[in-house]
Amino acid sequence: MIDPRETLREGDALLVIDVQNDFCPGGALEIPEGHKIIPPLNKWIAAARELGVPIYASRDWHPERHPSFEPHGGPWPPHCVQDTEGAAFHDEVDVGDAIVVTKGTRFDKDQYSAFDETGLAEELRRRGIKRVWIGGLAQDVCVKATAIDAAKAGFETHVLPEATLPVTPEGGAEAVAEMRKAGVTIES
Numbered sequence: 001m002i003d004p005r006e007t008l009r010e011g012d013a014l015l016v017i018d019v020q021n022d023f024c025p026g027g028a029l030e031i032p033e034g035h036k037i038i039p040p041l042n043k044w045i046a047a048a049r050e051l052g053v054p055i056y057a058s059r060d061w062h063p064e065r066h067p068s069f070e071p072h073g074g075p076w077p078p079h080c081v082q083d084t085e086g087a088a089f090h091d092e093v094d095v096g097d098a099i100v101v102t103k104g105t106r107f108d109k110d111q112y113s114a115f116d117e118t119g120l121a122e123e124l125r126r127r128g129i130k131r132v133w134i135g136g137l138a139q140d141v142c143v144k145a146t147a148i149d150a151a152k153a154g155f156e157t158h159v160l161p162e163a164t165l166p167v168t169p170e171g172g173a174e175a176v177a178e179m180r181k182a183g184v185t186i187e188s
C-alpha cells in the first residue's frame, strides 16, 4: 500500500465514491465486506486534509421510483433513496468536511459516474487539479465509471485498490481490466 502522505501533493484531488449505508453490509444493495474499505480510505482522507488536497464525496441520491430500480425497469433493488438512512454516508467514513457531489437524481437515466453531467470535471479544472485519487464503492460500478470518465476528461487517474471493493469478484476483475485499458493507474 502506498503512503498517502508521501504521495499526495498540490494539484491532486481525492474522490470518495458512494460510501453510503446501502452499499455496506446490511444495506439494500450491499457490497460484501464493503465497510472494510473505510479504514484505508480514512487514511487517505486524513492525509488529504492535512496537505490541503481537496476532498470530494459523491453520493447516489435517488428519488423514489428511480428508473434504476427493479420495480421501475432497472437492474437494481431500490437503494439510496433521498433522505433515508440507506442513502446516508456510512458513520465511519470521515467525509464531514468533504464537498458533496450528488448524482442519480434524474428520472430519465442513471448516473454511475461522479462526472456524468455533474460539472465535476469543470470544477476540478478551475481548481488546477491534474491528478485524481479514487476510492469507494462499488469498484465494478460507480468507481469504474468515475475513473474512466476522469481519465477521459484528461486527469491523471489513480484508483486505490485497498480502498474499493466490487459487487462480485468477477465484476471486480473485469473492472480492473477496463479501467487499465482506459488509462487508469491501479496501484498494487
Ligand SMILES: [Zn+2]
Residues within 6 Å of the ligand: 060, 062, 068, 079, 080, 104
Ligand atoms: Zn444507484
